Amino acid sequence: MLQTPTRNASPLVSLAGVGVRRQGRWLVRGVEFSIAPGEIVTLIGPNGSGKSTTAKAAIGVLKADEGRVERKAGLKVGYVPQKLSIDWTMPLTVERLMTLTSTLKGAEIEAALEATGIRHLARAEVQHLSGGEFQRALLARAIARKPDLLVLDEPVQGVDFSGEIALYDLIKTIRNTTGCGILLISHDLHVVMAETDTVICLNGHVCCRGTPEVVSQSAEYQRLFGARAGQTLAFYNHDHDHTHLPDGRVLHADGSITDDCRPNDGHHTPVVPTGRAGPMRIVHTHGPDCGCGHDHGAAPDSNGQQEKRDA
Numbered sequence: 151m152l153q154t155p156t157r158n159a160s161p162l163v164s165l166a167g168v169g170v171r172r173q174g175r176w177l178v179r180g181v182e183f184s185i186a187p188g189e190i191v192t193l194i195g196p197n198g199s200g201k202s203t204t205a206k207a208a209i210g211v212l213k214a215d216e217g218r219v220e221r222k223a224g225l226k227v228g229y230v231p232q233k234l235s236i237d238w239t240m241p242l243t244v245e246r247l248m249t250l251t252s253t254l255k256g257a258e259i260e261a262a263l264e265a266t267g268i269r270h271l272a273r274a275e276v277q278h279l280s281g282g283e284f285q286r287a288l289l290a291r292a293i294a295r296k297p298d299l300l301v302l303d304e305p306v307q308g309v310d311f312s313g314e315i316a317l318y319d320l321i322k323t324i325r326n327t328t329g330c331g332i333l334l335i336s337h338d339l340h341v342v343m344a345e346t347d348t349v350i351c352l353n354g355h356v357c358c359r360g361t362p363e364v365v366s367q368s369a370e371y372q373r374l375f376g377a378r379a380g381q382t383l384a385f386y387n388h389d390h391d392h393t394h395l396p397d398g399r400v401l402h403a404d405g406s407i408t409d410d411c412r413p414n415d416g417h418h419t420p421v422v423p424t425g426r427a428g429p430m431r432i433v434h435t436h437g438p439d440c441g442c443g444h445d446h447g448a449a450p451d452s453n454g455q456q457e458k459r460d461a
């Protein structure tokens with residue numbers, strides 16, 4: 151059965167003003183987002199920008215040093231980390247990989263391998279799997295316990311372009327059939343899974359967030375990669391209102407420079423973190439009838455202007 155994000159349902163996890171500090175340095179700060187059942191949130195950002203740290207803070211593998219992380223009571227998480235510590239010199243079958251970290255019944259293993267299309271590989275040695283097969287095995291392990299939230303840290307690493315499309319199709323199918331929420335991590339800065347409801351671009355803080363534009367709108371992309379790619383992948387247009395300087399400081403659109411960047415530091419235009427269909431940033435000219443809820447009855451300011459533009 152097709153599941154869509156149940157926005158009115160309580161979030162599976164929500165982060166408010168979350169910061170993680172290690173060895174005297176903030177790895178991430180001011181991170182805000184939530185994931186509802188059936189919702190797909192994708193974290194993107196350059197290497198070292200804090201994507202894995204944020205995901206680990208969300209599921210409680212790492213403790214946040216400031217802010218609030220709330221998880222639904224009894225939340226079951228399926229986690230595919232970016233790196234696995236496997237002794238590659240020891241023979242290990244796919245079946246055995248499934249039960250390394252949790253006890254599973256034979257039927258649960260079979261169902262998970264079936265759902266990820268690798269049932270025929272149950273007795274294959276993990277060392278001999280292709281990149282795509284290995285990622286499917288990790289996905290099978292993560293979904294076997296029927297999680298409410300699936301956290302996938304770079305699930306298409308080591309996979310070629312057509313394998314990437316097939317994996318994203320599989321992730322979409324898992325979401326559609328189980329209704330779980332999904333937190334995806336990708337270091338591709340411009341292309342994300344088309345089904346993503348919200349993309350969050352991190353660089354130690356949330357640089358921008360928004361919906362991906364459906365790639366099928368781009369005839370050029372379709373010509374290059376075919377219609378199927380267009381249904382699976384989408385472009386993400388960044389909307390940063392600041393620039394990261396080489397020394398780590400942040401240059402804001404208003405010309406000011408600060409050591410770091412926080413959502414409520416007064417240098418940013420308001421961002422409305424809604425999902426796929428909604429506006430992500432309020433951009434309009436204020437006026438008596440604009441309906442934005444601000445009080446426009448005040449006298450004109452010292453420049454004689456009463457109207458003010460957001461963003």
Ligand SMILES: Nc1ncnc2c1ncn2[C@@H]1O[C@H](COP(=O)(O)OP(=O)(O)OP(=O)(O)O)[C@@H](O)[C@H]1O
Nearest residue numbers: 172173177195196197198199200201202203204337
């Ligand atoms: N326990 C730790 N102590 C100190 N620094 C850490 C710790 N864990 C991570 N870091 C640092 O925090 C920063 C963010 O790391 P993180 O793994 O979250 O980034 P990422 O965006 O997932 O990177 P990548 O795309 O390379 O996987 C990096 O500079 C990393 O070296």
